[in-house]
Amino acid sequence: MTSDAPRGVDAPPELVQLLTPEGERVEHPDYDIELTDEEVRSLYRDLVLVRRIDLEAVALQRQGELGIWASLLGQEAAQIGSGRALTDADMAFPTYREHGVAWCRDVDPVRLLGLFRGVNHGGWDPAEHNFHLYTIVIGSQTLHAVGYAMGIQRDGAEAATIAYFGDGATSQGDVNESFIWASVFNAPVVFFCQNNQWAISEPLEKQSKIPLYKRASGFGFPGVRVDGNDVFACLAVTRKALQNAREGQGPTLIEAFTYRMGAHTTSDDPTRYRVADELEAWKLKDPIERLKAYLFKNQLADQEFFDKVDAEADALGKDVRRRCLELPDPEPEALFQHVYAAQHSLLDEERDQYLTYLAGFER
Amino acid sequence: MTTLTLAKALNEGLRRSMEDDSKVLVMGEDVGKLGGVFRVTDGLQKDFGEDRVIDTPLAESGIIGTAIGLALRGYRPVCEIQFDGFVFPAVNQIITQLAKMPLRSLGALKLPVVVRIPCGGGIGAVEHHSESPEAYFTHTAGLRVVACSNPADGYSMIQEAIRADDPIIFFEPKRRYWDKSEVDLTATGLPLDQARVARPGADITLLAYGPMVKTCLEAAAAAAEDGRDIEVIDLRSLNPLDMGMVAESVKRTGRCVVVHEAPVFTGYGAELAARITEQCFYHLESPVLRVGGFSTPYPPSRLEEYYLPDLDRVLDTVDRAFAY
Numbered sequence: 001m002t003s004d005a006p007r008g009v010d011a012p013p014e015l016v017q018l019l020t021p022e023g024e025r026v027e028h029p030d031y032d033i034e035l036t037d038e039e040v041r042s043l044y045r046d047l048v049l050v051r052r053i054d055l056e057a058v059a060l061q062r063q064g065e066l067g068i069w070a071s072l073l074g075q076e077a078a079q080i081g082s083g084r085a086l087t088d089a090d091m092a093f094p095t096y097r098e099h100g101v102a103w104c105r106d107v108d109p110v111r112l113l114g115l116f117r118g119v120n121h122g123g124w125d126p127a128e129h130n131f132h133l134y135t136i137v138i139g140s141q142t143l144h145a146v147g148y149a150m151g152i153q154r155d156g157a158e159a160a161t162i163a164y165f166g167d168g169a170t171s172q173g174d175v176n177e178s179f180i181w182a183s184v185f186n187a188p189v190v191f192f193c194q195n196n197q198w199a200i201s202e203p204l205e206k207q208s209k210i211p212l213y214k215r216a217s218g219f220g221f222p223g224v225r226v227d228g229n230d231v232f233a234c235l236a237v238t239r240k241a242l243q244n245a246r247e248g249q250g251p252t253l254i255e256a257f258t259y260r261m262g263a264h265t266t267s268d269d270p271t272r273y274r275v276a277d278e279l280e281a282w283k284l285k286d287p288i289e290r291l292k293a294y295l296f297k298n299q300l301a302d303q304e305f306f307d308k309v310d311a312e313a314d315a316l317g318k319d320v321r322r323r324c325l326e327l328p329d330p331e332p333e334a335l336f337q338h339v340y341a342a343q344h345s346l347l348d349e350e351r352d353q354y355l356t357y358l359a360g361f362e363r
Numbered sequence: 364m365t366t367l368t369l370a371k372a373l374n375e376g377l378r379r380s381m382e383d384d385s386k387v388l389v390m391g392e393d394v395g396k397l398g399g400v401f402r403v404t405d406g407l408q409k410d411f412g413e414d415r416v417i418d419t420p421l422a423e424s425g426i427i428g429t430a431i432g433l434a435l436r437g438y439r440p441v442c443e444i445q446f447d448g449f450v451f452p453a454v455n456q457i458i459t460q461l462a463k464m465p466l467r468s469l470g471a472l473k474l475p476v477v478v479r480i481p482c483g484g485g486i487g488a489v490e491h492h493s494e495s496p497e498a499y500f501t502h503t504a505g506l507r508v509v510a511c512s513n514p515a516d517g518y519s520m521i522q523e524a525i526r527a528d529d530p531i532i533f534f535e536p537k538r539r540y541w542d543k544s545e546v547d548l549t550a551t552g553l554p555l556d557q558a559r560v561a562r563p564g565a566d567i568t569l570l571a572y573g574p575m576v577k578t579c580l581e582a583a584a585a586a587a588e589d590g591r592d593i594e595v596i597d598l599r600s601l602n603p604l605d606m607g608m609v610a611e612s613v614k615r616t617g618r619c620v621v622v623h624e625a626p627v628f629t630g631y632g633a634e635l636a637a638r639i640t641e642q643c644f645y646h647l648e649s650p651v652l653r654v655g656g657f658s659t660p661y662p663p664s665r666l667e668e669y670y671l672p673d674l675d676r677v678l679d680t681v682d683r684a685f686a687y
């Protein structure tokens with residue numbers, strides 16, 4: 001493959017797929033899934049709603065209301081499929097792009113915007129949702145997920161953790177160390193790698209000469225590659241991996257083969273490093289379109305249903321926008337809060353001096 | 364003379380170093396086709412090829428560790444760390460290996476590795492993109508630490524840094540990347556370890572480096588309207604420190620304020636204050652005062668205007684110095 005050829009477009013072999021890009025249901029020997037019609041419709045709804053939240057956030061950034069945004073466009077199925085596989089007791093450790101997983105964990109989308117708007121560094125209580133804070137320093141969270149899993153193990157609890165990370169992240173020492181820990185301690189963790197083909201401008205071959213899921217075997221646990229644009233397959237594969245973990249069978253690496261359809265973040269300009277054809281080819285594998293085709297073909301939903309979901313998405317978009325604009329700017333005192341668990345003499349001194357200084361301007 | 368932004372001046376400096384010495388390599392995340400997220404390496408891969416401008420895997424420890432190996436083999440790697448907050452995965456390689464290997468070889472080994480780090484805040488970024496980690500490195504023997512503040516210095520200092528045989532941590536003030544000024548592309552600049560009087564003055568000395576030099580110059584210009592004559596020194600090199608120029612200035616003015624973005628508590632300014640107190644004690648009219656970040660993590664962007672030293676905070680501190 002020359003470096004300018006569209007990347008990852010031909011479906012690679014060994015890909016677990018339950019729903020083709022055309023919306024045909026297919027069988028897989030190791031993975032299957034039984035879903036009620038209602039469940040299928042609700043998966044569709046989730047995909048559409050998180051895409052809408054994402055689009056709204058991109059628009060908010062363009063209008064100067066967010067400093068930056070990392071779009072999940074194209075990765076909805078990977079996130080909703082894996083996110084819906086989690087039980088309440090499971091714990092998720094996201095990167096900065098897991099807005100779809102956050103949705104599945106009942107984190108109010110506006111809570112996600114605080115970090116990107118610059119009003120806080122996180123903004124939700126991880127324990128309330130079993131959804132950890134976003135992690136920007138690539139790969140760090142994978143070790144946290146393993147440590148948390150070791151805690152679950154020691155508690156004898158019926159739960160697992162899931163660590164999200166990207167293709168680029170697989171090069172980090174922390175990620176490789178997390179694989180070693182998970183393996184040696186047989187920790188109940190699922191490593192969920194969204195291979196969206198790019199780490200900013202660097203294509204996958206700058207990180208790996210072998211398919212990422214194959215890395216797992218060298219560490220001593222199973223790896224599986226799933227069609228990341230197929231919400232059924234992502235749900236089935238993640239469910240099974242989580243169940244194995246909960247039952248004491250140790251970690252699994254899931255490589256969700258997908259595509260970053262947008263820029264890396266709103267600050268990025270992908271025309272500098274990738275060809276437009278690539279995006280066009282991946283649009284044919286769109287995760288939402290294929291589920292829509294499936295629903296239509298099998299008469300599981302009618303136009304009225306789709307219209308209703310679209311209307312709901314628009315209302316959600318508007319609501320997110322309104323509440324984003326209402327997010328209050330933090331007061332200067334906030335600089336000094338939550339740095340330590342208890343009062344801290346140096347911070348008290350600095351705060352008092354600074355507030356006195358600021359008050360001088362008001363006189 | 365050519366008018367260049369700081370980013371472009373650094374780019375020209377890198378280009379010239381690569382032309383002059385075929386052993387010079389550029390390596391880092393997204394430095395190739397993209398030209399780096401700040402475009403400092405723009406066009407270099409096109410002109411010098413993928414062997415000399417290397418898009419590395421996403422691993423900072425790997426970048427520095429392999430740069431050390433390349434340097435051992437006679438290359439002069441210039442590593443880009445994408446943002447200040449991402450140097451930390453590389454800190455083990457920098458502190459335990461890069462800084463100490465020359466000494467352990469009793470001088471037989473040279474490690475001419477340059478680690479370029481865009482530093483500081485003021486661009487409205489999310490966390491880990493606005494750090495000022497210089498004190499960790501000035502506290503590490505074996506490393507030289509420098510910070511450029513303007514296009515002309517960027518152009519010359521990067522070339523000097525690449526030519527030097529020591530490992531160098533090279534800070535670039537990211538919010539000044541787009542500032543323009545005149546650069547003489549034929550000039551060789553000041554030696555790397557010399558400070559520079561950015562603005563002469565008689566009443567008080569402001570010491571700054573990197574992003575705060577401009578802030579201090581603005582403060583000095585404002586103070587001049589009130590009849591106060593502020594001298595601004597751009598330290599350029601933090602380790603080694605041009606203490607000769609600093610002491611000469613402070614002895615002349617009798618007052619000194621140090622300005623940096625990094626937290627004041629145990630920051631680089633503490634070293635300056637201690638040295639100045641020791642060497643200029645009988646000339647001082649007031650204690651050396653410091654303006655800098657608070658003892659808190661760098662805040663979310665909507666608070667950064669409060670966190671970052673600005674003209675008002677610098678002048679307020681100058682007033683305090685005169686109140687003694």
Ligand SMILES: Cc1ncc(C[n+]2csc(CCOP(=O)(O)OP(=O)(O)O)c2C)c(N)n1
Binds near residue numbers: 392
């Ligand atoms: C330790 C560290 N180094 C560099 C960066 C800058 N950075 C942010 S995202 C990114 C690429 C990540 O690629 P990947 O892991 O594939 O995830 P994706 O963004 O594609 O979801 C880089 C280099 C960072 N955040 N952390």
Ligand SMILES: [Mg+2]
Binds near residue numbers: 168195198200
């Ligand atoms: Mg990626």
